[in-house]
Amino acid sequence: MVEDTRALPSPAETLELLPGYLLRRAATAMMSELSARLAPLDLRISDATLLLLVSDRHDLTSSEIGKVLDIQRANMVPLLNRLEAAGLVRREPIDRKSQAIVLTEAGQDHLAKVKSITASFEDDLLARIPAQHRAHLVPALRALIG
Amino acid sequence: MVEDTRALPSPAETLELLPGYLLRRAATAMMSELSARLAPLDLRISDATLLLLVSDRHDLTSSEIGKVLDIQRANMVPLLNRLEAAGLVRREPIDRKSQAIVLTEAGQDHLAKVKSITASFEDDLLARIPAQHRAHLVPALRALIG
DNA sequence: AAAATATTGCTATGGTCAATAGCTTTTACG
């Protein structure tokens, strides 16, 4: 009996070999864990990503951020409103049409915490991957994004 | 005016090395492509996954399917209602509490098409990954889910 | 310079997906 490590007749076997399916499952599992780790900061994943992206730049507009993060203009609005309401971000006029998104001091403070949380999170993620596969994940994912 | 040949100083570089971020991006890109390929069948990804899982089994309950697919009981309901309304799935009483989810004939037909779509989709996915990384993706993802 | 076009930021709305709480009925177990 001992060598039957796989207890189940595994109705899921069909699925567990499909990279697409695995990708989805891995992404949702990863995101729910990251959400939990960010919860103490009261930040969502998109919030934290935006903080990381903006960092100490003073020249990024909402549209540009949206392009990089693949978030549509319309959906940037509530995101920025929330961050602005939380005092983490400021809208600074560039000209009369555009405005730069800039971190406030509180935003910089949060950013530091975000950095430490994400760094250890990424470490933990990679640590779960058997060593011989570890280095291949990032290049493979990048190829998938194209 | 400004000969800004390299359009971006790559504000995204920070992010593109984070496995967590890449995982999310790769998953959403993959899902939107798969959705498009399933659209002709009028199936969503979860629908197709369920068809693949049930296949020709006659003993899977809604709860069991949910456990395998990581979908909560409550969220199985609208999914099954939709599939039942589309005539792809039937609820067959097991006892007075449980019911088996079974594919109808139309469901079997759809399943065959789903199989062919997903097979070529997975092939295409893998083809995008440089050969030396290809074999590592599935084990790495499984480790992340595990 | 004037006119056409593109971009920016926004409103409003709807759809998908998942999470939670709670309910009823039925089965399992000490």
Add this chain to the structure above:
DNA sequence: CGTAAAAGCTATTGACCATAGCAATATTTT
């Protein structure tokens, strides 16, 4: 028995993404 667990459901909420459209401004073309 009687209590606990499980099954299926309702209802609601929230996060996230997509579309359409608008007003103001900037850019490009003529």
